[in-house]
Amino acid sequence: MDEIAPEYDVVVLGTGLTECVLSGVLSVKGKKVLHIDRNDHYGGEAASVNIEALFKKYGNYNKGEEPWKKYGRANDWNIDLVPKLLMSSGELTNILVSTDVTRYLEFKQVAGSYVQQGAGAKATVAKVPSDAGEALRSSLMGIFEKRRMKSFIEWIGTFDIANSADHKGLNISTCTMKDVYDKFGLEAGTRDFIGHAMALYQTDAYITEKGRAPETIERIRLYGNSVARYGKSPYIYPLYGLGELPQGFARLSAIYGGTYMLNTNVDEILYDGKKAVGIKATMVNGHEPGKDMKFETKAGKILGDPSYFQDKVQVTGHVLKAICILNHPLAGTNDNDSCQLIIPQSQVGRKNDIYIAVVSSAHSVCPKGYYIAIVSTIAETTANHHLELAPGFERLGRIEEKFLGPPIPLYEPLENGANDNIFISKSYDATSHFETTTDDVKDIYLRAEGQPLVVEGLREGTNLVGED
Amino acid sequence: MAARGPGSRAGNSRFAQFKLVLLGESAVGKSSLVLRFVKDQFDDYRESTIGAAFLTQTISLDDSTTVKFEIWDTAGQERYKSLAPMYYRNANCAVVVYDITQASSLDKAKAWVKELQRQANENIIIALAGNKLDLVTEQPDKRAIPAADAEAYAREAGLLFFETSAKTSENVKELFTAIAKKLPLDQAGPRNPRSGPRAGVDLRPEAPGTQGAGACSC
Ligand SMILES: Cc1cc2nc3c(=O)[nH]c(=O)nc-3n(C[C@H](O)[C@H](O)[C@H](O)COP(=O)(O)OP(=O)(O)OC[C@H]3O[C@@H](n4cnc5c(N)ncnc54)[C@H](O)[C@@H]3O)c2cc1C
Ligand SMILES: Nc1nc2c(ncn2[C@@H]2O[C@H](COP(=O)(O)OP(=O)(O)O)[C@@H](O)[C@H]2O)c(=O)[nH]1
Ligand SMILES: [Mg+2]
Numbered sequence: 001m002d003e004i005a006p007e008y009d010v011v012v013l014g015t016g017l018t019e020c021v022l023s024g025v026l027s028v029k030g031k032k033v034l035h036i037d038r039n040d041h042y043g044g045e046a047a048s049v050n051i052e053a054l055f056k057k058y059g060n061y062n063k064g065e066e067p068w069k070k071y072g073r074a075n076d077w078n079i080d081l082v083p084k085l086l087m088s089s090g091e092l093t094n095i096l097v098s099t100d101v102t103r104y105l106e107f108k109q110v111a112g113s114y115v116q117q118g119a120g121a122k123a124t125v126a127k128v129p130s131d132a133g134e135a136l137r138s139s140l141m142g143i144f145e146k147r148r149m150k151s152f153i154e155w156i157g158t159f160d161i162a163n164s165a166d167h168k169g170l171n172i173s174t175c176t177m178k179d180v181y182d183k184f185g186l187e188a189g190t191r192d193f194i195g196h197a198m199a200l201y202q203t204d205a206y207i208t209e210k211g212r213a214p215e216t217i218e219r220i221r222l223y224g225n226s227v228a229r230y231g232k233s234p235y236i237y238p239l240y241g242l243g244e245l246p247q248g249f250a251r252l253s254a255i256y257g258g259t260y261m262l263n264t265n266v267d268e269i270l271y272d273g274k275k276a277v278g279i280k281a282t283m284v285n286g287h288e289p290g291k292d293m294k295f296e297t298k299a300g301k302i303l304g305d306p307s308y309f310q311d312k313v314q315v316t317g318h319v320l321k322a323i324c325i326l327n328h329p330l331a332g333t334n335d336n337d338s339c340q341l342i343i344p345q346s347q348v349g350r351k352n353d354i355y356i357a358v359v360s361s362a363h364s365v366c367p368k369g370y371y372i373a374i375v376s377t378i379a380e381t382t383a384n385h386h387l388e389l390a391p392g393f394e395r396l397g398r399i400e401e402k403f404l405g406p407p408i409p410l411y412e413p414l415e416n417g418a419n420d421n422i423f424i425s426k427s428y429d430a431t432s433h434f435e436t437t438t439d440d441v442k443d444i445y446l447r448a449e450g451q452p453l454v455v456e457g458l459r460e461g462t463n464l465v466g467e468d
Numbered sequence: 469m470a471a472r473g474p475g476s477r478a479g480n481s482r483f484a485q486f487k488l489v490l491l492g493e494s495a496v497g498k499s500s501l502v503l504r505f506v507k508d509q510f511d512d513y514r515e516s517t518i519g520a521a522f523l524t525q526t527i528s529l530d531d532s533t534t535v536k537f538e539i540w541d542t543a544g545q546e547r548y549k550s551l552a553p554m555y556y557r558n559a560n561c562a563v564v565v566y567d568i569t570q571a572s573s574l575d576k577a578k579a580w581v582k583e584l585q586r587q588a589n590e591n592i593i594i595a596l597a598g599n600k601l602d603l604v605t606e607q608p609d610k611r612a613i614p615a616a617d618a619e620a621y622a623r624e625a626g627l628l629f630f631e632t633s634a635k636t637s638e639n640v641k642e643l644f645t646a647i648a649k650k651l652p653l654d655q656a657g658p659r660n661p662r663s664g665p666r667a668g669v670d671l672r673p674e675a676p677g678t679q680g681a682g683a684c685s686c
Pocket of ligand 3: 499500541
C-alpha cells in the first residue's frame with residue numbers, strides 16, 4: 001500500500017455532498033486534498049442505498065427474514081436517505097455546470113409540483129401554478145383571485161430592486177411580505193401556496209418579519225426561473241439517485257489530484273495549542289483484519305461534517321422522515337412518475353409544512369412499477385412522530401413498506417473555525433432542495449479560505465492536458 | 469456525453485459510442501495505456517495519480533464503421549480502494565490491467581474481474597492486459613507472470629487477453645481494436661442511458677431546446 005503524504009493543504013472528513021463539493025472546488029484550485037470517510041461508501045448522510053441496506057439500516061424485520069428479496073435485485077434500488085430535489089436554476093445546478101461534473105451524471109425532470117388544500121376527507125391536491133397562464137387555469141383560486149394572482153406573478157417577473165417606481169409605493173427593503181400581499185389583495189389560501197409551494201418557506205415567519213420581501217421575491221423568481229428552464233416543475237433529479245452527486249464531485253477532486261480513502265476511521269485530531277494541525281487515522285481492511293493501515297498526516301486545515309466533531313456542534317432541531325415504497329403513483333398527481341407535494345402547515349394545523357418527494361423507476365432508483373415516496377417535516381413534538389407525518393401518509397394511499405426512524409437531529413457548528421482551524425458543515429436540513437446546502441458550501445469556503453467562492457469559470461485555464 | 473448511441477446509422481456508415489473503464493492495481497500502467505491509446509504519448513515520470521480522467525478516442529473498424537470510446541480512468545481512486553459505484557455504472561467494456569513484472573498484480577486483476585462480473589452490466593466486455601511488456605523484452609528474468617498462465621485464466625474467464633507496453637505502444641491499438649470488434653454495434657448497450665437519444669435534460673446553458681436561465685416564466 002502506498003504511503004500517505006506527510007502533509008496536505010486540506011483534510012476533509014466525510015463524503016457528504018457539502019464536503020465533496022468543497023473537495024472538488026479546492027482541488028481544482030490547486031489545493032492538495034486528502035478526503036476520508038469512515039464508511040465503505042460515498043455520501044455519508046446524503047448517500048443512496050439499496051433496499052437490503054435500507055432494511056438493515058432500519059432493522060424493521062424479524063431475525064431470519066429477508067424481506068428485501070421480494071423486491072427484486074437489491075442493486076436495482078438506489079434509495080435516498082435525504083429527501084431533496086435540485087432546483088433546475090438553483091446554485092447546485094450552477095456549480096455542476098461550472099465544474100463540468102454534469103458529464104458524469106444524467107438528470108431528469110421531476111414531473112410536477114403539487115400543493116394540498118384542506119385536510120382530512122376534504123383535502124384536495126392541485127398543481128402549483130408556475131406562470132400567469134397556469135394561474136388562470138388553476139383550480140386553487142376563484143375567478144377574481146386568479147386575476148389578482150396573475151398580476152402578482154407578472155409583477156414578480158419584472159421586479160427590479162433598483163427600480164423603486166415599480167414597487168407599488170412600498171419601501172421593499174423595510175416592508176413586510178404581508179404589505180406586498182395586501183397590495184395585490186391576495187387571499188389567505190393564495191398566500192399559503194405562494195409562500196410555501198413557490199417560495200418554499202416551511203413556516204409563516206417570513207410574512208410578518210420586516211425586510212424579508214426582497215428575499216421572498218427572489219425565492220419566487222427562483223421557482224419561476226426553474227420551471228421556465230424545462231417546464232413541468234422547477235425540479236430535476238439525477239438518475240440513480242442523489243448519492244451520485246457526492247460521487248461526481250469526489251471524482252472531480254480526484255482528477256485534480258485529491259486522494260480518497262473510504263473505510264478509514266479518524267482516531268485523533270492533532271492539535272498545536274488550540275489549532276488543529278493534523279490527524280491520526282486507520283484505514284480498515286475488512287478482508288484481512290490484521291492488515292489495517294495506521295497513518296498520521298499534517299493538515300493545513302480540516303473540514304468535515306458534524307459526525308466527526310460531536311463535541312464541536314449543537315442540535316438545532318429534529319427532522320422526521322419516513323421512506324415509503326409504493327407500487328402506484330400518488331392520487332391527484334396525474335399519474336406522474338415523480339413529484340413534489342407540499343402540505344402547508346396551515347392546512348393541517350401545524351407550524352411546519354409536510355413535504356412529500358416521489359421518484360420512481362423513471363429515475364433508475366427502483367424496478368419498474370415501484371415508487372419511492374419520502375414524507376418529511378420538522379418535528380414539533382417529542383413523541384407521536386408517526387402522527388405528525390400522518391397527513392403525508394394519507395396522501396400516499398397503500399404503502400408497501402414504511403421506514404420510519406427516530407427523529408434526526410440537525411447539527412450546526414458551535415464555532416466558525418477561526419480558533420481551532422476546523423471548519424464544520426451543517427446537517428442536511430428539512431428544505432426540499434439544495435439551496436441551503438450550497439449556502440453552507442459557500443460559507444465554509446469563505447471561513448476556510450478567507451475569500452468568497454466564485455464558481456463561474458472555475459475550470460477555465462485549469463483544463464488538464466488531454467481532457468476531451 | 470454520448471450524443472449518438474450504439475448502432476446509429478447515417479447513410480451507410482455506422483457509429484457507436486461505448487463507455488470503457490480501466491481497473492487494476494495502482495501503478496500497473498492504466499493511465500499510461502490510455503495516454504498511449506488516445507494521445508500516442510508516454511511519459512516515464514508522470515505522477516501516477518493526476519491525469520486526464522475522461523478521454524475519448526475513436527477507432528475505425530472498416531470504411532463504414534466507427535467506434536467511439538468514452539474512457540474513464542480511475543483518477544487514482546483505486547489506490548485506497550475508494551472507487552465509486554458511479555465509475556462502473558453502465559460501463560460497456562473494461563480493461564483490467566496488471567503488471568507482468570509484479571506477481572501480486574494479477575491476483576488483484578482477478579479480484580477486479582470477479583467484482584465486475586458480480587456488479588457490472590451482464591454483457592460487459594472485459595479485456596485483460598498484462599502491461600510493461602517492454603521491461604521483459606529487455607530483461608526476460610524480470611517477468612513474474614508467464615503469458616501462458618494469464619492467457620489460460622483469461623480464456624477460462626471469457627476475457628480478451630493481450631500483453632501490452634504503454635511505453636513502446638506494442639499491442640495497445642490491438643487491445644482496443646479487439647474490444648471494439650467484440651462490442652454489440654447493432655444493439656444498444658443494456659440499460660444504458662448514454663446510448664440512444666438522451667433520456668434526461670441537458671444542463672448546459674447553451675443547450676438547444678432549453679431556455680436561458682434568465683428567462684422567467686412569470
Ligand atoms: C460494480 C461495482 C460496484 C461497487 N459498488 C460499491 C458500492 O456500492 N459501495 C461500496 O462501498 N463499494 C462498491 N464497490 C467496491 C469498491 O469500489 C471497492 O472499494 C473496490 O472494489 C475495492 O476492491 P478490492 O477488491 O481491491 O478491495 P476489497 O478489499 O475487496 O474491498 C475493500 C472494501 O470495500 C468493501 N466492498 C467491496 N466490494 C463492495 C461492494 N460491492 N459494496 C460495498 N462494499 C464493498 C469491502 O467490504 C471492503 O471493506 C463496487 C465495486 C464494483 C466492481
Ligand atoms: N516500462 C514501462 N513502464 C510503464 C508502462 N506503463 C506504465 N509505466 C510506468 O508505470 C508507472 C505507473 O503508470 P500509471 O499509468 O500512472 O499507472 P496507473 O496507476 O495504473 O494509472 C509510471 O511510472 C509509468 O511511466 C510500460 O508499458 N512500460
Ligand atoms: Mg492512474
